[in-house]
Amino acid sequence: MPELPEVETMRRGVAPIIGGKVVSAVRTACSRKPIAITPRIEEIHQRLVGQAFVDVGRIGKRVIAQLNDNQRLVFEPRMTGLVLLADPPTTEHLRFVLVFRQKKRTKRLMYWDRRGLGNIRLFHEEEFHEYFKHRLGPDALQATGDFLKQQLGHSQREVKVALLDQKAIAGVGNLYASELLFEAGVDPRTRCNRLSQKQWGRIADAMVRILNEAITYEGSTLSDGTYRNALNKKGGYQNHHRVYDRQGEMCPNCRERKIIRIVQCQRSTFYCRKCQKKR
């Protein structure tokens, strides 16, 4: 499930290769029910062919490829989407292909998505800013304690649930929410409006630290093996998770209590009762 570190890894893999490249063709490629692509593929083809990519950026869990006429092509992988340069895990779930023809060799940027819950959107510049203005908060790597407190400090939601709200802060998903709250020593069930300034500071610090650490390992490839970097290689951070999917194991911090699993908003949360106490 690509969250910020996985999407950043895809971005880093793709950026140096497609920067400056001119699009020669756009294709959909899938026998399955098509994923959401906006606008229609014919219009995307007409608007992209002949344009060059000038930058590949990211906000939260989206890859944002910018063209020289300021259009933005946005990939949102959601659960199982991958942005790839190398051949995908299966040809069956390949959904979208950009072709770059150079002198001799042809390069491709592919979007592969097993479950097909992701989407691709092409925006004009103003359209892009308008669309995300009320949908996405600042990127989670920019988090500070003051900002999180200002955004979420009055919410009555449990903090782990609130951290998944992309309008407040963009990039934290279910896996890294558990990991960063463990790092911060905060009980995931604590209501946001019960958290102290100091705790918000610890949460922000842990957020930036954990996400960056996961980026250095190129993200987490879980037991289903779905997530891959742009070259179709597995990430390595799953071997460094402290709590995620480790219920029943001893807490790596106190080594006294076992990690437990609870459910919040129909999603799994993992934490240590001793190391993550309220207040």
Place this chain on the structure above:
DNA sequence: CATATGTCCTGAGAGC
């Protein structure tokens, strides 16, 4: 307005 729930989708794994 804030918060909670249902929905999409596929494949892995459990249970019989």
Place this chain on the structure above:
DNA sequence: TGCTCTCAGGACATAT
């Protein structure tokens, strides 16, 4: 073996 059922969860639509 082979079937059916449940579950995983990101973001949005709809309900409370």
